[in-house]
Amino acid sequence: MTDPLLAVEDLRVAYPGRGFRSPDTEILHGVSLDITAGETVGLVGESGSGKTTLGRALLGLAPVTGGRILFKGEDITHADKAARRRLTRDIQVVFQDPYTSMNPNLTIEQTLTEPLRANGTSKRDALDKVATMLDAVHLPTDSLGRYPNEFSGGQRQRIAIARALTLDPSLIVCDEPVSALDLSNQRRVLDLFIEIQERTGVAYLFVSHDLAVIRHLSHRVAVLFQGDIVEWGDCDQVTARPEHPYTQRLLMAAPLPHPVKQTKHRADRQRVLAAQREAELQSGA
Template sequence: MSAPLLSVRGLKVHFPVATGKLFGKTPVVRAVDGVDFDLQAGETLGIVGESGCGKSTTGNAILGLAPVTEGEIMFDGRNVAALTGRDRQALWRDLQVVFQDPVSALDPKRTIAQSIAEPLAIHGVGRARRKERVDELMELVGLRPGQRDRYPNELSGGQRQRVVIARALALDPRLVICDEAVSALDVSIQSQVLNLLLRLQRDLGLSYLFISHDLSVVRHISDRIAVMYLGTIVEEAPTDELFARPLHPYTEALLSAVPIPDPLAERAKTARPLQGDVPNPMDLPAGCPFVTRCPLRETGCETIRPAAVEIEPGHRLACHVREREITGTSALDPQR
């Protein structure tokens, strides 16, 4: 296998919390607390989890929008955190983002053409070429030429998100980070935008890091899925395998909560809603972050943090109990 386009190792993003106290240790929120993954060129890795799990912060750290406390982010062989000046600006040609809310992402005083042309102007593309490129991009994402001089408030939500996608593609990026890119849209429009993203990936050779809380959406677009919980990835596997054979109890709970058409189906009968309380992100367990809600927890889970282990080719898992069930041993065993 070739070297990954994006490689993240030991990523931590901790935010200090102001308490108003003059003395004592400053508490921190461990938003991302040791994340590892690779993304190959031309594939989509979905990152899924509940709100507050750290998935958006992970994307922001890769983009340089959140400070990295610890760890390494390598993009096409370049250390993202070490880039400055022109090198960092050059990175934005290859790395772009589509955020959740197209209303906030677009300047209401700029026309659609002006918004799409903005990154081209920043990178010194001439006026004539900018006009040509805007026309190409609008056609590429399914916008009509007559919408060129309209303003964001004159478009539907789906059309506005197409404008945001067109702007993200203006500089021919290699990786697009989609952060809840369809969650603000109606279900029928979601499908249209997801199919557009898939077509663009096929035609342009794009790679996606697709961040979402919606497993159904992630399943539709992702080659692989990483499940996050409280700043860590607890399971990662190819999409079909994850849905067919989830191993981590958190993944099982998420999948059991996905709505299905037949309420009498077996999976509906065996739904396992999450129990227990979510830990304070300023005071996480020393061991497994899921221990306070885990139906499988054993003595030692609260003190020994499980490492992500490749249980099967391409299937990684961070769970002491399931690791022992599959391999016959875990870090909880005294003899190990």
């Protein structure tokens, strides 16, 4: 079996308590998963489940208190600033709100060439690379002289994807990248992620609260609930025939476009919830 590109082993993240002598608050309680080259692993769960915390830990932005993060076989759990700078060539991120991650005073050209220039690329080569990236995300090259506020939300997200791709990374952490978009733009951006992956072989950790989004582009899926992975496996199995009650609730919560099917879907969800509540009451008796 091929060694994973990324391996997360028994990862724990805890934040210090806010008050004097307050205990630390542990957000992740020993999370393990792996991602192979060219694969999309979907990470799904409700708000507060720890999804974003896991993504931040991979980027060195959250306090890891236990476990390991291995990237290409190297332990990067507590990588220093110099090592993290080197890792930006291989690990990039696309955030939920691309506008807040861009400097409104910089043109798109400046935004996209900045990481290349910081890594020693000449201005001419950087412009050539940026033009290629804009074409890859289906934006015209005349976008370069414009500012972020001149683009729609979907276009800004494409620019954020182009910026993440400029250094030819092996892995992109995608933190709710379509949740702020309308449905038509969501579909376009998701299809763009798939298209880019097929062309470049980049791997994604795709974080979302929406099981339908996860199902659209993931190969494997991890379901996170209150800091623990409660279900992990092949996308078709997890999103169509889930075994854990929490995943079943997530699946039942996803709306269906057909009104009659949605009515039955809602009734089925109520039956599942009632059965689970009854089982919990009996187990606590």
